[in-house]
């Protein structure tokens with residue numbers, strides 16, 4: 245794992261852990277009698293909120309179901325830690341060997357985490373495959389099912405009756421130790437390759453897949469890890485309350501945890517600490533005001549519901565003013581030490597870029613070959629029987645009027661959609677039907693018509709992410725490419741803050757970081773002026789020579805196409821209508837008619853009389869890719 249990332253996690257742990265310790269010390273000493281209990285509750289809530297950050301914050305998938313895993317942690321924990329006599333009396337459905345078990349809480353925590361982790365894997369196998377907008381509904385279902393099982397399995401849970409007999413927590417050590425453990429796990433997970441990929445999938449699922457990220461797999465890891473952590477806090481909560489029932493692990497409690505995460509900022513560990521601290525303090529304060537004796541003395545009625553009201557107000561305020569929460573996206577280390585050093589030149593040369601497959605592959609196969617590719621959408625033929633080959637080291641441009649099928653072709657080649665008929669070959673191997681992350685790993689990288697970056701991640705991390713599985717030293721490779729594309733000065737800037745032209749370059753750097761043999765550029769000059777387009781053509785030519793790329797370029801800008809291409813193909817209404825050099829194609833009467841309408845070919849001067857009019861840069865279509 246990346247040494248710099250570990251170093252920043254250690255820094256973050258010292259800062260955040262230190263703040264947690266100070267908060268607990270202040271609470272314990274400043275509030276007589278109840279301070280220690282409030283601190284314990286803060287710590288247990290903190291570990292639960294952090295587990296929500298690990299899944300929801302890093303993956304961007306909303307969850308309402310995690311409190312269900314917390315309840316499983318509490319009940320499975322009860323089987324291990326309740327005194328044998330209590331279990332024999334209240335839980336007759338338990339097997340004898342389990343009734344005989346009587347473990348201390350600290351020993352039960354890892355066992356409970358493991359068991360709930362297994363349950364989470366089984367559930368996650370389906371939930372993590374769902375799209376981001378439907379998965380939350382599934383998590384509600386999971387919570388309802390777990391709740392129903394806890395109520396129904398009376399011999400194992402006492403049903404709606406409270407289950408008691410838990411030994412009370414002795415001091416703050418266990419909740420404190422577990423909270424610091426979850427802080428450490430969340431911080432480390434955040435910078436591991438899997439954590440980084442998960443956050444990339446949150447920022448943009450499609451381009452994460454196009455950068456080789458197996459989105460389902462990284463989501464499943466985040467889901468399982470998060471369920472394990474919240475199960476541990478469930479067991480601690482049982483021992484904090486000393487009595488549990490299914491009612492304590494349902495929607496109201498889940499919303500309270502979500503409130504803490506949302507107020508603080510669900511994308512960061514710091515946000516979890518701040519949110520949990522604030523909400524716990526607010527709840528405690530309002531609870532005291534609700535039943536305060538001075539209310540009665542002043543002739544006022546008790547203020548029931550005050551804490552819910554204040555909490556709801558706080559959430560609304562934060563969501564209105566800071567939708568991403570108080571502390572979003574970045575941990576203290578990257579705020580305090582924004583410019584982590586670039587790798588030394590020695591490192592950079594060690595990361596020397598592997599030659600692309602097009603250079604190393606033997607044989608005479610084309611880099612990319614399409615055979616008889618067809619695709620219809622609800623009766624509309626987007627692509628009909630398209631065949632062509634991209635030779636190794638060639639730059640082939642694909643042009644065509646709006647709606648001619650160019651984006652459909654890119655999506656078919658990259659596995660975003662499947663063809664109705666036909667096949668795609670990469671260096672002679674069939675890749676038809678491969679999912680996007682596999683296509684990417686096999687050597688096809690792409691950029692998007694509407695730039696798709698990982699907006700909250702730094703420019704360096706955007707590029708590093710694509711290099712994670714292909715370079716010995718992904719950070720050095722990222723910095724090397726950033727230097728190549730003139731982006732070194734913004735390496736630590738969040739990608740979402742860059743200008744349009746630079747965003748386009750980051751996307752190209754990220755695609756090249758994947759060490760592809762074929763690079764697909766989907767309208768790379770969209771939104772650029774002439775100078776920017778010319779600069780981009782230079783950059784692409786340089787990258788192609790340096791990394792031995794074969795290029796398939798979708799483009800409207802005729803000057804750019806002429807500058808860059810060895811060959812040009814023309815699509816019209818889903819069919820290839822012409823092919824040849826840029827000059828041959830632009831004199832082709834079918835092509836002129838496709839662009840300008842029937843009859844236009846008879847007046848070639850209309851099109852070619854002046855250089856300026858050769859660039860009928862068309863309006864860019866919106867989010868279809």
Ligand SMILES: Nc1ncnc2c1ncn2[C@@H]1O[C@H](COP(=O)(O)OP(=O)(O)OP(=O)(O)O)[C@@H](O)[C@H]1O
Nearest residue numbers: 621624626645646647648649650651652653865868
């Ligand atoms: N997901 C879809 N559902 C329905 N029709 C679609 C879909 N995607 C593309 N089409 C249709 O297929 C045809 C080809 O569209 P495509 O986006 O591939 O063209 P294009 O050449 O990329 O156009 P542009 O230059 O405007 O981006 C169009 O008629 C379009 O409306």
